[in-house]
Amino acid sequence: MTIPTAGPTAVCYRHPDRPTALSCTRCGRPACPECLRPAAVGAHCVDCVRDQGTQQVTRPGFGDRGVRPVVARVRTARRPIATYTLIAINVAVFAYTVYAAGSFDVQISAPLLHGELVRGNVILGEYWRLLTAGFLHYSLIHLAVNMVSLYILGRDLEIALGIGRFVMVYMIALFGGSAAVMLLQGNETRSAGASGAIYGLMGAMLVVVLRLRISPAPVLTIIAINLVMSFTIPGISMAAHVGGLIFGAAATAAFIFAPRLLPASGRSESAANIVGWSGAALLLVTAIAISVIVAVTYSGPIMVYIR
Structure with a gap:
């Protein structure tokens, strides 16, 4: 419609x-x-x-x-409850890593070393890293930049999409970023942070403004600047960012645009919800399946980061 x-x-x-x-x-x-x-x-x-x-x-x-x-x-959503909750979870996890490390040098923290995304470890069966890496950060600045971005993007998107859809888009983008890491990064490369999911929110914002027929130029500019930074600044996981962006945009399109493919005679609220949630669920399964398939089919040498 x-x-x-x-x-x-x-x-x-x-x-x-x-x-x-x-x-x-x-x-x-x-x-x-x-x-x-x-x-x-x-x-x-x-x-x-x-x-x-x-x-x-x-x-x-x-x-x-x-x-x-x-x-x-x-x-x-009347208030961005899920956004505030996700920020609180990320801050609490970082506080725990600081406590476990005994200092702000959290890279020696056991929670970080056992939860960050290292392709070689996932190949060895540590699949929880596909999820936990999205809630871990390497420094206070790393955390602050991501949480400010999450607040700016999340508060409007959550109101627009609703709590359930917003959380689903966030998680699909998180696993989509992990899938891209599994496909493109080396076995020993370390990655962690909420930025994959946040790039997914950028993709979601682009889909929303297109649906509302607002000029996408500001959102496209922000995405372009961030992608250039991902490609040019050392130490940034380009794969996680691009993967999150693609999956986040696709998940939002499943909710907003996919129901429009229904025939006019069957275009109801319930049918639209079924189509949207089914498309989003398929994307979530696809993201996880990509990571698992890469892990179980890998046959080369395995090198993991040891500290």
Whole structure:
């Protein structure tokens, strides 16, 4: 479904100085892109998003005989709870590594050495590293940069996607970054950090602005700058960043664009959710499967980092 358009002289109901051709698919009020949030079908204004968090709503469905009611309970985020929770987890894990190391030189910390992503260790069967590496950091600056990025990207994306979809996109990007590391990095190369998942949020933001028909230039510029840094600055895991970016964008597209492939007669809230979550689940399984397949089929020499 395309977003219904308002009249050519309409203005945003929250920003009277902003002409807009878009409107909320639930209440019909004209709204500018800043005041719209993607929904499983169409886009909703911020007030409808807030109301939907606790109410049952009736939405238009699509059938051969015209519009019919579709009742669904919509769970959206009023506050970026998942974003704050992910930040808290990362900070708590870093605090534990500092405690275990006895100093801020956490690279000698046992939790880091046993949890960072080292391809050779995963080949030997330590599959938990595919997940734990995404919550470990090598320094306070490393942690701070990633958490600030997570806060900036996560607070808006979580409101737009909802808590469940946002967490799913984050985890798919995390495992997608790990899959890229398994495919492209050496057996002894160490990598850790939330940046793979954060690049996934950049990809997610790009998909969201495209869906809302906002100029993607600012997001593309941010992505380009960060990719150039990944390729040029030594010690940065280019594979994890690119893998996270691709999988994060693909997961968001599964939620936002895949339901539009449904025939008009079957395009309902429940059908859209099934299609979106099925596509996201397939991406998650694919990311994990890539890492496992690389590990079990590897037959070369194994060198791991030992300290």
